[in-house]
Amino acid sequence: MSAKKNININLKIWRQKNASTKGKMETYKLDNVSTDSSFLEMLDQLNEQLINNQQEPVAFDHDCREGICGMCSLYINGRAHGPDTGTTTCQLHMRKFKDGETIFIEPWRSKAFPVVKDLMVDRSAFDRIQQAGGFVSVNTSGRTIDANATPIRKEDADKAFMAAACIGCGACVATCKNGSAMLFVGAKVSQYALLPQGKVEATERVLNMVRQMDEEGFGNCTNTGACEVECPKGISLENIARMNREYLKASVL
């Protein structure tokens, strides 16, 4: 464990009552933050202070706090999930910040992710993309073939897993200058494209998911690569390339 010490920080946080109200940045001072605290524990501490001072606490999304549910978000000092790489906000720790530092905290900024309140946004567009085709149409009878009847090359299985590791947090969209969701959609398309079980519906899947993605108002990919850098799970840009190939294949056939 790093040397135990507490730091004092200044916070500039986006406050917005609800989707139909205009928001603004508010300033707060928070003392005695343990460097072993996670970023969200720091926000808990701020909220405790606000409640004790009869002020309204800051609303933010979070749940598992172990970097896997994808519910936490936050643009911290101009970066999705903050200054650390390969991490979600809940796994970011205060030892990454300096005593006396001013930290800017904003919600995801994207047309397709409207603000719900303060730092919370509506990411249900992702759900709708998944509903458009992110599945294998197999009934849940359990009466399929034996799980080992179809061997899958380890390399393909591993690649499918790495694509499927996406947590759906939306950092890729938030960080993209075009507000593109192609890393998210590419990862889902890739997972199924790499597995024999997904091949049967490959054509419909990619066409339907991309159509829904466009309808939701996400932008297009211009190969900047910021999404890959900010993705807490290291989802590779290769997945976008694979989706494009799948899309092209589906469109010409």
Added chain:
Amino acid sequence: MALDSKIPQGHISEKWTNHKNNLKLVAPNNRPKIDVIVVGTGLAGASAAASLGEMGYNVKAFCFQDSPRRAHSIAAQGGINAAKNYQNDGDSTYRLFYDTIKGGDYRAREANVHRLAEVSSNIIDQCVAQGVPFARDYGGLLDNRSFGGTQVQRTFYAAGQTGQQLLLGAYSALSRQIGLGNVKMYNRHEMLDIVKVDGKARGIIARNLITGELERHSAHAVIIASGGYGNVYFLSTNAMGSNVTASWKVHKKGAHFANPCFVQIHPTCIPVHGTNQAKLTLMSESLRNSGRIWVPAKKEDAEAIRAGKLKPTQIAEEDRDYFLERKYPAFGNLVPRDVASRAAKDVCDAGHGIEANDTNEGVYLDFASEIITKGKQAAFTQGDHNPSDAKIQELGKKWVESKYGNLFTMYEKITDENPYETPMKIYPAVHYTMGGVWVDYNLMSSIPGCFVAGEANFSDHGANRLGASALMQGLADGYFVLPYTVSNYLADEIRTGKISTDTPEFVEAENAVRQSIEQLINNKGTKSVDYFHKKLGLIMWNKVGMARNEKGLTEAIEEIGQLREDFYADVRVPGAANELNQELEKALRVADFIELGQLMAKDALLRKESCGGHFREEYQDAEGETLRDDENFAYVAAWEYNGSDASKSVLHKEELKYEFIKIAARNYK
């Protein structure tokens, strides 16, 4: 009301098959006329909603998160058990059944557990068909590993993210049904009461968490799959939002709550760092396949480590106490969770703990031996039969990374220490609750039409759950049990027609919820919700935690009663009812946790024996192992609600009969 578990007659291996053959069906043309509500979208809820939607019922699914994909099943790391015997190491349905009953310290229902073992294989087939990317070997077939309490390799996995992959599989099946219009999804909605009409479950009152609006939803059956109640301890490995409210509301309306004191304290979690900590992080049990658990054998070494004067790598091999390998040679580091947790507590209580926090509680989980073993193996496979130490280290670390990479990264992010170079520090933490809403063999609670699945029910794990069995149970309940048993119930509902939400029962339930919300908002006390939650957590951890005794439990009942009064007198919930209000959400949950906590203490007090995760200091053998009392306590304690003072709850007993397994002392030596 007498408890009827409705266990079918016949030999254990035929009960489920015969039962399914005798269950009533609903014809496809009638299903769209029938509404089913599912609360919770974890493995049990999502799989149930997907399956029932696919059958043609009109399903409404609810979750408090912003998407069904966030449910806490997603955080399960290590794996899912299934009796496939792919590794040819002697596994079978019977062995999985036997291991689960024994692991649960003979406090689970035989028939339920056997059914679970029977359907386990189908789960893996189903998930593979859905495109779940399980780990595979170089031949392209599925890989397995070992988990605690077993001597076979029956655990299927996807790195340290098995729960994520399985949940996303169930979520994809659910998404498909949402897309087809068979399931209507209500994100950011929290169930705040169940509505009963003529004694049957007929709907719920839910709060739209964005607008604060209260909504009435009717259905012919209600399925509760809202998870466990580990957050009653404040600090646990559960997600921050995990709560008991849906289960507790059902309990308050007449469903019995079973074995509330059976809580699983997981041995391998990252130790507590300070008072502002909000949650504990698990390090998967799968790590015990490769890691060896130890503390310094000499107390002075432990002291020097805590003072920062010694490093663990400086402690010589002979000065280390690999206490699990020493005490339980047959299972070693892979003893069940309750046994491993208690052993860690014992060595720390004896002064050998290594963590420099308030309690000095922590032990090492060390990968150094495994890195050498696997490094050598890897070198040999490459044709190098005389590898240098550096090469062994390099290849060994690579192997560990491929198996547990995400866990090692997570550990480093949280603790700022590199577990490839120095052993992990770990300590037990609250992880899972075996207790839950009492259900019969059909998974129906004591309220007709109200079914309970997954961690929210009590049925399959007895007094201790084996690793990699929670995922198995969640999916078994949702995919393969509820579709049959819920249909059987609904077969009598085809003439009921649409259920109105304008009846007095719905109005009354909504008014009661509104009142409890207004009471909290208008309270204007001086202390935050977390203040009370933390207080409750401390009472629970200290007195209803890993070791319990009569004095502590009696005090806990008293103290929690007082805490309940203080909470209503002095809690402060800022903001309004008709808006997004996270403090209000927490307050409503903590109010239920307080009542539950008291019931847990009472249940623990009355169970005068030690079994599984329930360790009463008064009842242990000469070596400090649990001492069960099968003559007096081989029963399920099912509690009937009797007012907010849980110490007045009424006990009903369901005798546990072991017809197919010989009940014996649990021995892992």
